[in-house]
Structures are given as structure tokens and as C-alpha cells.
Amino acid sequence: MKIKKARLEEIEGRDKHLISFRKGILGFEDDKQYVLLPADETGESPFFFLQSAENAEVRFLLLDAFSFFQGYDVRLEEAVIEKLEIEQPEDVLVLTTVTAQGDLHQATTNLKAPLVINLKKQMGMQIVLDRKHYKIKQPLFERNQKAVIGQV
Amino acid sequence: MLVLGRKKGESIVIDDQIEITITAVEGDTVKLGITAPKQISIHRKEIYLEIQAENKLATASHLDLNEILKIKK
Numbered sequence: 001m002k003i004k005k006a007r008l009e010e011i012e013g014r015d016k017h018l019i020s021f022r023k024g025i026l027g028f029e030d031d032k033q034y035v036l037l038p039a040d041e042t043g044e045s046p047f048f049f050l051q052s053a054e055n056a057e058v059r060f061l062l063l064d065a066f067s068f069f070q071g072y073d074v075r076l077e078e079a080v081i082e083k084l085e086i087e088q089p090e091d092v093l094v095l096t097t098v099t100a101q102g103d104l105h106q107a108t109t110n111l112k113a114p115l116v117i118n119l120k121k122q123m124g125m126q127i128v129l130d131r132k133h134y135k136i137k138q139p140l141f142e143r144n145q146k147a148v149i150g151q152v
Numbered sequence: 153m154l155v156l157g158r159k160k161g162e163s164i165v166i167d168d169q170i171e172i173t174i175t176a177v178e179g180d181t182v183k184l185g186i187t188a189p190k191q192i193s194i195h196r197k198e199i200y201l202e203i204q205a206e207n208k209l210a211t212a213s214h215l216d217l218n219e220i221l222k223i224k225k
Contacts, residue, residue: 027204028211039217044224060210067225079191097210104219110210113203128195128203136206 018053019117019124026113026126031058034124036117048095050115062095063109068140074114080127084118091120099137108137 019034031052039047039061046067052058065072074094076086086092096114100107111134117124156164163173169189176183186194 025207026200027207040221045221046223046225047220058211060207061213061215061220064225077190079193082191097207098213098215099206099210100213100215102214102216104215104223107213107215110203110206112199113206126203126207128193128199136202 019050019122021124021126023125025060025115028052028058031055047098050095060115061098061100062115063098063140064093065096065109065111065114066094068109069111069138072111072134074116074129076116076127080116080125084116084123084125085121086118087120091118093117093119098140105141107140108135109140110136111138112136 017036019036021032021034023029024031031054033053035051035053037049037051039045039049046064048062048064050060050062076092080086084092094114094116096109096111098107098109111129112131113126113128113136115124115126158164158174160174160177163171165171170192171187173185173187174182175185188194
């Protein structure tokens with residue numbers, strides 16, 4: 001299954017921001033329940049927050065990498081589709097974690113291991129992509145950004 | 153930890169469904185062939201450790217929300 005677009009509108013206005021990560025997220029295996037929030041309410045920002053419902057200190061800044069990196073391409077394996085009970089690509093949001101120490105222009109994002117979220121079933125998991133050129137520390141702002149991501 | 157001695161071409165079976173075969177031994181490198189159901193994910197451990205470390209770093213990040221919101225899709 002090929003996933004290209006990310007939409008959160010469908011869950012807007014409803015009490016459906018709670019996402020369960022059954023296996024946790026690598027390094028945070030004890031945190032299973034998260035709240036997903038867009039960084040702004042206008043839908044113009046490619047950023048989201050994922051806040052652990054159990055631990056106030058566990059919060060991720062996430063990026064809708066599809067809208068940010070042209071050519072970023074994620075194909076979900078059968079196993080992921082089954083585990084997240086995915087029925088159609090429109091229900092799926094693929095977001096990457098952002099790492100930064102104060103300066104957004106030095107920030108990196110993890111294209112190697114995106115979080116895949118089935119909004120309809122409110123389930124998510126972190127997957128590891130088998131593509132060598134998807135970096136764990138991909139700078140957000142880099143010259144020839146499209147060229148870097150576009151290679152297959 | 154269970155330690156088993158295996159020769160080239162020999163296998164072990166885990167839980168009736170995962171088979172790991174020693175396909176080659178060259179110096180200190182062992183090549184493994186793995187047969188497992190498709191829902192089992194298999195990765196080198198280094199990748200897991202790197203991602204785990206990156207997730208920890210990600211949650212320790214700090215950024216000014218106003219800066220973040222300047223960036224549009």
C-alpha cells in the first residue's frame with residue numbers, strides 16, 4: 001500500500017485524538033497511549049505534537065514529511081497494514097520525529113523510522129524503512145533537499 | 153542466554169515458525185538466513201539502538217513554538 005497524503009481533518013472536532021501504540025515507541029515501551037495534536041488549528045503547519053497520556057515528559061514534535069520532502073515515499077508492508085488494521089490509505093498519517101536543540105534551522109528528522117498512524121482505528125506504530133538513503137538524522141533545511149530524498 | 157553450537161548449513165527453529173540457518177562462516181563474520189512469517193520484523197540491532205537513541209533525543213528537543221509555526225506546508 002502506498003501512502004502519499006496526510007490528513008487530520010477527519011478527526012478534527014471529535015474526541016479522537018487519542019492514539020494507542022500497543023508496542024510503545026522504541027525507547028518508550030511503557031507509554032502506550034498518546035494524544036496527537038496539530039501544531040496549529042488552521043491546518044497550515046506540517047507539524048504535530050504527540051504527547052504521552054501517561055507521562056508528561058514524553059512528547060514528540062512530529063513532521064508531516066510528505067508535505068515537507070518532495071519524493072519521500074513510504075510503502076507499508078502487509079504486516080503493518082494488518083497490525084494497524086488499515087482499510088484505506090486515506091485513514092493513514094505518516095509522521096516523522098523531529099530532533100532539535102533550540103535552533104529550528106539545525107533540526108533533523110528521522111526519515112528512516114516514521115510513525116504510522118491509522119486515524120480511523122486510533123492505532124499507531126513506529127516502522128523501520130529498508131531504504132539506505134533515508135537518514136535517521138535528515139536535516140530539515142538542506143540544499144538539494146529534493147535531490148537527497150528523491151533518489152530511489 | 154541460550155547458546156547453541158551450529159555448523160555451516162545447520163539451522164535452529166524458534167517457536168515452530170522462525171528458522172535461522174548458518175549459511176556461511178568467514179573469519180569473524182557469520183551469515184544468517186532467516187525464514188519467518190511476514191508479520192515478524194527483522195532488523196539489525198544497531199538500527200534499533202540508533203532509533204531508540206534518536207527517539208530519546210527527539211523527546212529531549214526544545215523549540216520555540218512561534219518558530220515552528222512560521223513554517224507552512
